[in-house]
Amino acid sequence: MLKELLKQNRSYRGFDESRKITREELEDLVDCTRYTPSSVNMQPFKYYLACEPETVAKIQPLTKWARALPQMTLPHPGHCPTAFIVICQDTNLNPALQRFQKDVGIVAQTMLLAAVEKGLGGCMIGNYNPDEVKQALSLADHLTPVLLVALGKPDETIVLTEVGEDGSTDYYRDENDVHYVPKRRLQDILL
Template sequence: MSFLDLVNKRYSVRSYEERQIEKEKMDYIMECVRLAPSAVNFQPWKFYIVTDKEKLDAIKYTYKREWIQPAPCIIVACANHDESWHRRSDNKDHADIDLAIAIEHLCLAAAEQGLGTCWVCNFDASLCHQLMALPENMEPIALIPIGYTSETETPEKKRKEMCEICTYI
């Protein structure tokens, strides 16, 4: 499969089967995450792979949408602000950028393995922080439900035209 085919295959899944993900697939996906680049190679992240029913239900409570309920696993992607690189000129913290790169590695690797994912950023991060008993320097950036999709068709992607996003100078 070409990279373009893989990118076209990946979309935000909002319908999951309750079946568990094979450990080999999850290990492969997380190896792809581990190899993601980051600013100054600081890798300021921690990924919590939540499958325990009680903890999973608690995390789902931080994002009260019905579609997430059947997801057999949610990965809580966290930034470690004590380890992230800060640009010298303005002290910009690159943790969010680093996490975005790693999360997209996760989503593309999952699609390659026949699994669906969805970025969830509109969740109660403070409640998630509390439920996960995270240290103060660790910020939950996104929830990524992951699993086998129960959808039968890949939705059409609506994207801007190339001329709207790209200018050659």
């Protein structure tokens, strides 16, 4: 079951905007993070939940999606996420942002797996300006955005493929806008 959730948990960049996500659904995703490991059990994160259309509309233009596809504008107009979770580090708990980078990945992956279980999907977005997000959301000085998680009901086709002869792991889209994600074979990653 976990392996199937992992296969379904893709970096979605197209969403059905008619499927709104509720605050309760976002709270449930964040609640899952409380059970994850944390370096020295510090648990330094706080979560800003955005599901109101006006707040989502403040965050979306501050994000940059699919850096490997610079010729495309993603998400396509009319296919934006309907919610965001802004993972913030509370620097009052610990000011060392780099120390907890692995923890950020753990909590984000946990939320995304829980989203997939609910028939939702998302994308971790690290390509944004933390100061702009902080200002747009009027976050307190001691809260630093460390990762954005876009969420919604996926509205695109993503296909996992094996890395080809050329060794490229670059994702790409075909003429039908199908998104392909090359993955290395198991025997190629074992030492």
